[in-house]
Amino acid sequence: MELLCARGITKYFRDTLTLADDRVSLSMADGETRAVVGENGAGKSTLARVIAGIVAQDSGEVLVRGRRVRPGSVRDAEAAGIGFVPQVSLLAGSLSVAENIVLGREPRSIGWLLSRRKAYVETALLVERFGFRLDPDALVSSLTAAERRQADIAKALARGGELLVLDEPTSILSEAESAGLFELLARLAKAGKAILLITHRLSEVLGAADTITVLRDGAVVADLRAGEADEAALSGLMARRGSGGASARTAVPWRRPWGPPVLELRGVPLARGGRPVSLAVHPGEVLAVTALAGNGLGLLEDYASGTKAPPAGEVLVEGARLDSIPRGELRARRLGYVPSDRERRGLCLPASTRDNILALRRREFPARDWIVARRRDEAANEAAGRFGLVADPRQTAASLSGGNRQRLLLARELDGRHTVLVLAEPLQSLDRASQAEAASLIRDLAARGCALLFLGSSVEEAIGVADRLVALYRGEVAWEGPNEGAPTAARLIAAMTGAGFPRASTA
Amino acid sequence: MSDRSSLSLAERALPRIAALGASLGFAALYALLASSDPRHALAAFFVGPFSSRYSFYSLLESSAPLLACALGACIAFRAGAFNLGGEGQVSVGTLAAALAGGALGGMGGLPPLAGIAIAILAAAAAGSALALLSAIAWRRAGAQVMLTSFLFAQAASIAVDWAIGGPLRDPGSNLLAMPLIARGLRLPLLLPPSPLSFAFPIALVLAVCAVFFTKGSRAGSEIRLLGKNPDFARAIGLSPRLGAWAMGISGALAGVAGSFLVLGQAGRAIVGMTGGVGWNGLAVALIAGSDGLGALPAALFFAWLDAGARQASILADLSPDASSVLKAVALFLITAKLAGPYRRPRIGGGKFWKRREAGS
Numbered sequence: 001m002e003l004l005c006a007r008g009i010t011k012y013f014r015d016t017l018t019l020a021d022d023r024v025s026l027s028m029a030d031g032e033t034r035a036v037v038g039e040n041g042a043g044k045s046t047l048a049r050v051i052a053g054i055v056a057q058d059s060g061e062v063l064v065r066g067r068r069v070r071p072g073s074v075r076d077a078e079a080a081g082i083g084f085v086p087q088v089s090l091l092a093g094s095l096s097v098a099e100n101i102v103l104g105r106e107p108r109s110i111g112w113l114l115s116r117r118k119a120y121v122e123t124a125l126l127v128e129r130f131g132f133r134l135d136p137d138a139l140v141s142s143l144t145a146a147e148r149r150q151a152d153i154a155k156a157l158a159r160g161g162e163l164l165v166l167d168e169p170t171s172i173l174s175e176a177e178s179a180g181l182f183e184l185l186a187r188l189a190k191a192g193k194a195i196l197l198i199t200h201r202l203s204e205v206l207g208a209a210d211t212i213t214v215l216r217d218g219a220v221v222a223d224l225r226a227g228e229a230d231e232a233a234l235s236g237l238m239a240r241r242g243s244g245g246a247s248a249r250t251a252v253p254w255r256r257p258w259g260p261p262v263l264e265l266r267g268v269p270l271a272r273g274g275r276p277v278s279l280a281v282h283p284g285e286v287l288a289v290t291a292l293a294g295n296g297l298g299l300l301e302d303y304a305s306g307t308k309a310p311p312a313g314e315v316l317v318e319g320a321r322l323d324s325i326p327r328g329e330l331r332a333r334r335l336g337y338v339p340s341d342r343e344r345r346g347l348c349l350p351a352s353t354r355d356n357i358l359a360l361r362r363r364e365f366p367a368r369d370w371i372v373a374r375r376r377d378e379a380a381n382e383a384a385g386r387f388g389l390v391a392d393p394r395q396t397a398a399s400l401s402g403g404n405r406q407r408l409l410l411a412r413e414l415d416g417r418h419t420v421l422v423l424a425e426p427l428q429s430l431d432r433a434s435q436a437e438a439a440s441l442i443r444d445l446a447a448r449g450c451a452l453l454f455l456g457s458s459v460e461e462a463i464g465v466a467d468r469l470v471a472l473y474r475g476e477v478a479w480e481g482p483n484e485g486a487p488t489a490a491r492l493i494a495a496m497t498g499a500g501f502p503r504a505s506t507a
Numbered sequence: 508m509s510d511r512s513s514l515s516l517a518e519r520a521l522p523r524i525a526a527l528g529a530s531l532g533f534a535a536l537y538a539l540l541a542s543s544d545p546r547h548a549l550a551a552f553f554v555g556p557f558s559s560r561y562s563f564y565s566l567l568e569s570s571a572p573l574l575a576c577a578l579g580a581c582i583a584f585r586a587g588a589f590n591l592g593g594e595g596q597v598s599v600g601t602l603a604a605a606l607a608g609g610a611l612g613g614m615g616g617l618p619p620l621a622g623i624a625i626a627i628l629a630a631a632a633a634g635s636a637l638a639l640l641s642a643i644a645w646r647r648a649g650a651q652v653m654l655t656s657f658l659f660a661q662a663a664s665i666a667v668d669w670a671i672g673g674p675l676r677d678p679g680s681n682l683l684a685m686p687l688i689a690r691g692l693r694l695p696l697l698l699p700p701s702p703l704s705f706a707f708p709i710a711l712v713l714a715v716c717a718v719f720f721t722k723g724s725r726a727g728s729e730i731r732l733l734g735k736n737p738d739f740a741r742a743i744g745l746s747p748r749l750g751a752w753a754m755g756i757s758g759a760l761a762g763v764a765g766s767f768l769v770l771g772q773a774g775r776a777i778v779g780m781t782g783g784v785g786w787n788g789l790a791v792a793l794i795a796g797s798d799g800l801g802a803l804p805a806a807l808f809f810a811w812l813d814a815g816a817r818q819a820s821i822l823a824d825l826s827p828d829a830s831s832v833l834k835a836v837a838l839f840l841i842t843a844k845l846a847g848p849y850r851r852p853r854i855g856g857g858k859f860w861k862r863r864e865a866g867s
Contacts, residue, residue, distance in 0.1 A: 307742065331744030339742055348736040359732065359743045362725050 003194050004028040004051070004082075004163055008060035011046050020046035022218040023060065028163065028211075033185065033195040035205040038215035039238050039493070041458065044198045045087070047215070048167045051196065052084035053077030064163070083160020085152045087167040087293075093141030098123035100140055101155045126154055131187050133180075146177035150184065163194045170204060171294030174272070175474070182208045200238075200292045202231045202497040214238060231499040232490075239459065239493055259283055260319075262451045263420045267313035268303055270296030271475025276313055279470065281420070281451040286442060288454040288466030288483075292496050296475030298340070301424045301455050305337045306330065307345075317420055332360050336418035338409055340425040340455070346409045347397045354380040354393035357412050387411040388434070402429035414441055421445065424455040439465045459492050471495035523794065523801070523841055527808055530837035534812075537832065538825060548823035555818030556811055562818065564701035568771065570810035571706035572597070572764035576788025577795065577802040578717040579760030583638075584797040585721060586753030587734035589653040592641065594785030595660020596634035596758045598667045600765020603633035605671075605776035608688035608769065619691040626692060627709075627766045634762020635755045637663055642751035652754065664781070672778045683778035694770045706767040711803070713760065718799040726752070761785060790838045809834060 005027045011020045021043040028034050036044050049055040051062055056072025063069070064080035077084075091100045098119040107118035123136035132150050140151060149169060156164055166185075170178040185195055185208060199205060205212060205226075212229055214222040214237045222237050261280035269276045277300070281287045291297040302308040303315055306322045315322040317335055331337065339345035347356050357380045358365050365376045380393040389407040397405060406429045413421065423442070427435045442465050446452055456462055462469055463483060471479040471492045479495030481488065535549060542548035556566045576593050583590035590596075607629035611622040640659050644650040672683040680686070694704040721727040730753050733740040741747070764784060769776050791809055795801030816830035 305742070326746075327741075327744040328746060329744075331742075337742060341738075344736065344738045345742045346739070348732055348739040350735045351732060355728070355732065359739075362729065 002027045003030050003032075003065060004196075005063040005066075006047075006051055006060065007063070009047060009050050009057050009062070010059045011043075011050060011055060011057050019218050021050070021057070021215075024215065024218070024220055025060075026213050026220070026223070028194045028196065030162075030194055031189055031192050032211060033189050033197060033209050034211045034213060035197045035199060035209035036213045036215060037200060037202065037205055037234060037238060039200065039457075039459065041217075042215040042238070043218040044200075044215055045167055048084070048165050048196065048198045051077070052082055052165050054084065078159045081160050081162030083156030083158075083164050085149075085156045085164065085166040085169060087169075087171060089148050089152050091140045091148065091151055091155070094139070096137050096139055097134055097143075097151050097154070098136040100151060101126070101136075101158050103155075105159075122158070123154065126158060130154075130157070130184070130191065132184065144177075146173055146180060149173060149177075149181060153184065153188075157188075157193070161193075163196065164188065165196045165198070167198045168200070168293065169197070170199065170201060178204065200497055202234050202494075202499055204498075205234070206231065231494060231497070235490055235493040235497060235499065238497075239489055261316075262318045263304065263422075263453055264316040265300075265304060265310075265313065266316070268300075268310040268315065269312055269475070270299045270472065274475040275477070277472070277475070277477055278313075279453070281453050283419070283449045283451050284446055285467040286446050286452040286454055286465050287468050287470065288456065288462035289470045289472060290456055290459055290462045290492055290496055291472035292457055295472050295496070297424075297455055297457065297472060299475070300472070301340060301422065304422045304453055304455075305339070305424075306335070332363070333417060334419055336413040336421035336423075338413045338421075338423045338426045340428070342405055342409055342428070347405055349398035350396060352394050353384065353389075353391045353397055353400070353408055356397050356408055357383050357393075360412060360417075383411045383415060384408065386415075388437075403431060403434065406430055407434065410438055410441075414438075414445065416445065416448070416450075419450055421450055421452045422455070423452060425457070426454070427456070427458075427461050435461070459489050459496070462492070463489050473498050519796065519798075520801070523796070523805075526840040527794075527837055529840055530833055533836045534815075534829075534833045537829060538819070541829070542819075542823055542825050544823055548819050548825045551822040552815040552819040552825065552829075555822060556814035558818075560698075561701050562814065564698055564703035566807075566810050566814040567707050568702045568704060569813060570806045571704075571710040571771075572767040572784050573787055573791060573809055574710040574802060574806040575713055575760050575764035575767065576785055577791035577806050578713055578799055579634075579757040579764075580789045580792035581795065581797045581799055581802055582717065582721065582730070582753050582760070583757035584792060585727075585734045586730045586750050587737060588642070588656075588750055588754050588757070590638060590641070590656045590754060590757045591653055591789070592638060592656035592660030592663075592758070592785070593761045593788050594781055594783065595663040595667075596637050596761035597765040597768070597781045597785045598660070598664040599633040599637050600630035600762030601769045601776045601780060602667045602670060602765075603762065604630040604766035604769040605685045605688065606675075608692045609686060612689035612692055622692045623694060623770065626688075626770060627763055630762040630766035630769075631759040632762065634765065635759035638754045638758025638761070639751060642754040646747070646751065652750075656754075660785070668778045671776050675776075677775070685776045687775045688770065690774075692770070693774050694767070702772040704767075704771045706771050709763075710767070713763070714799055714803055717760075717802075720756075721799055761788070764788070787834065790834060793838060794841050808837070812837075 007025050009021050009024045013020055024043065024047055036047060038044050046055060050057045053069065053072060053074040053076060061068055064082065067080065069080050070076040101123050102119040107115045120136050127134050127136060132154055134147060134150050134154065140148065143151060153164065169181060173181060189195055197209060206229065209226050212224045212226060213220055214234065216238060259282060261282050263281040265277060265279045267276040267278055279287065289297065289300060303310045309323055317325065343349060354376055358376060365379065377393045384391060387407040387410060389404055389411060391400060391404065397408060400408065410426060427438055430438060442452060454462060454465055463485065466483050468482050469488060469492055470477055473496060479491055534552065538548045538552055539545045556562050576597060580590060580593060604626045607626040611617060611625060637659060638656065641652045641656040644655045645652050671685055675685050677684055677686040694706050697703045697705065729745050729749055733745055733749050768780055773780060787809055791802060791805045794805040812830040812833050816825065816827050819825035819829065820827040
């Protein structure tokens with residue numbers, strides 16, 4: 001009997017209005033290593049979390065050796081033998097590896113005391129059996145990223161034991177560390193463990209997996225044996241129809257920019273030991289930088305927006321060093337910034353929508369409450385109305401849905417008072433119609449001579465707005481070129497997923 | 508935390524008033540249990556402070572330093588800076604006011620009002636400087652304001668008490684105190700012989716200024732945004748110095764409270780004269796929900812509890828410490844259950860009312 005059978009898994013997220021998985025099925029046998037690949041938002045992680053019992057599916061079922069696992073029950077999934085390794089390690093830094101591994105089901109001695117000896121022995125046996133390179137007594141906070149990942153896996157094995165589900169296990173690891181991880185996974189597979197590997201790095205997949213499931217927009221588009229696939233075919237399968245097809249409608253012809261660059265990054269490193277990145281954005285163009293999670297896009301956002309100072313190199317806005325411009329002036333008139341972390345950085349949730357929308361126009365509307373309340377309300381309504389956001393100016397930003405929060409953020413930043421804009425995931429949480437509206441607004445700003453840096457993980461969105469595109473892989477520029485529509489999309493996806501880079505298993 | 512502007516004044520005030528009422532009920536219960544003559548004790552506690560003009564005016568006078576401290580705490584809280592050093596900032600304020608008063612008393616020819624103003628400003632500067640130390644430690648070394656403000660203030664209190672009781676002590680006095688300040692440099696009494704001085708109207712003016720500052724000025728609204736979400740404040744380009752400004756103002760108000768103590772009835776700096784007014788100011792600010800408008804009634808309430816407990820201990824057999832217990836109860840009821848200003852945002856409303864929600 002097959003080990004795992006997931007049938008018709010469907011999951012809809014109401015607050016973001018996304019159908020993450022749409023009737024996804026897959027099955028696995030003992031000792032099988034299966035990779036699930038797809039673009040960001042294809043539904044990979046949700047599928048993994050459904051199988052691990054972290055998220056309850058709306059319909060469909062997960063069977064382990066023919067027995068149904070209760071939806072949304074981690075306990076039930078673990079009892080059935082499923083161990084989950086989350087993308088971000090959730091170990092307690094102040095405890096030892098062994099204590100973390102037994103956390104929640106501690107071996108006891110004399111009634112209730114934690115038996116450190118038994119925990120140590122259990123962990124040491126596990127380490128010995130599968131060849132982990134781990135000291136059970138080491139404090140988790142003292143581990144390197146790679147050792148932490150090993151500890152995560154050891155913990156998942158100790159809890160689940162038969163099927164390991166790993167969500168983007170290499171996103172924070174270097175090339176060499178990833179290779180070590182895949183050696184470990186190969187040993188586990190040889191010992192009869194089944195491994196479900198969620199990843200978007202194609203180079204890793206081909207070396208490590210026996211079978212591959214390709215997801216696109218929440219549905220399975222291919223179920224292949226590793227031998228039948230190559231990187232080009234996989235990136236073609238992963239690409240959404242919107243970008244993969246001949247979509248002259250969304251492709252934007254490249255035009256010559258208007259003059260010297262007004263936003264420049266010079267020699268800024270985005271990864272330990274990686275080649276530094278240099279980018280220049282000219283007036284009148286949209287430069288899109290795409291990368292998958294964990295490849296340096298977040299750091300690029302921090303540096304380009306002036307949130308953090310880069311450790312080396314420099315960031316120039318209109319020829320002046322970013323950190324030499326007073327921040328208030330910079331943000332009020334020169335640099336527009338849509339952060340990807342909308343809830344923490346983009347909006348002040350406990351404040352009113354009015355205070356949020358006028359946050360950059362504090363000089364015009366200096367006071368709150370009594371003094372110019374009506375004028376402020378009118379200004380806020382007008383700004384919000386341009387984006388089809390209907391909200392009471394006095395209601396809190398926290399009371400808005402994700403899509404309306406994004407509209408609020410865009411209404412503040414895309415109001416045309418900045419010459420340079422850094423837009424990180426500006427289209428997130430928006431429905432299709434609003435995305436198109438926001439994209440056309442971005443194009444309008446470029447036509448008026450703004451310089452826009454678009455940062456995002458979606459190739460489709462980038463192709464829809466950009467003049468030029470850059471792909472990052474492991475914090476380095478992997479590809480750069482003008483926007484030529486569908487062929488560019490395929491090249492971008494290949495570059496973002498590390499095609500052409502040495503395969504992890506052979507490194 | 509809900510946006511204040513989305514709740515009416517009544518919606519904000521009612522649960523607090525209910526909690527204060529409940530704590531008064533507890534006071535009655537306490538008196539019943541702790542006193543052998545509860546009827547007498549209750550009357551002394553509740554009515555005593557209002558039984559004569561003298562005791563009512565001294566209640567008002569004692570609320571002035573409390574109000575100043577509370578306003579300072581409100582401003583720091585709004586900026587997200589937990590200034591726990593109020594007590595020490597008051598303490599350095601008393602020393603600075605006494606030193607300035609003593610020095611100015613030696614010089615002739617200064618108009619008395621100018622002398623008083625200088626003494627108050629000196630106290631404000633001293634309190635402000637102490638609070639700014641924490642802001643600097645935070646900016647330079649990332650030290651938590653909550654910890655450093657407390658530690659600096661503890662150290663400062665000890666140093667001030669040593670100075671007053673040691674090198675600066677008035678040798679001619681039995682008290683551990685500095686020499687009396689010339690009468691012309693003390694705050695004039697409004698209604699002698701009661702102790703009510705100009706401190707109370709000054710505190711009222713400060714309260715009005717604080718409300719205008721927090722609700723009607725750009726800096727005030729920026730401080731609010733900073734307190735609600737520092738990451739956001741940084742992203743929209745607010746100056747990182749804003750938090751230090753809030754701390755400085757907060758410390759200055761505590762310092763002014765110190766000058767009220769020295770330049771009022773006492774007329775001199777005495778060891779231990781702050782008597783917890785800094786901590787009580789924190790409690791008042793919490794009860795007021797960090798709102799300058801609410802600080803006045805809350806400060807009067809605390810002053811009433813103090814005065815009531817004092818009266819009850821003189822006229823009946825209730826311990827003067829009763830007021831501490833009752834203040835703690837009031838604080839607990841308000842912050843824990845009813846309307847804590849630092850509750851995490853929860854969409855869908857609190858227990859007592861349903862917030863307006865977006866149809867999205």
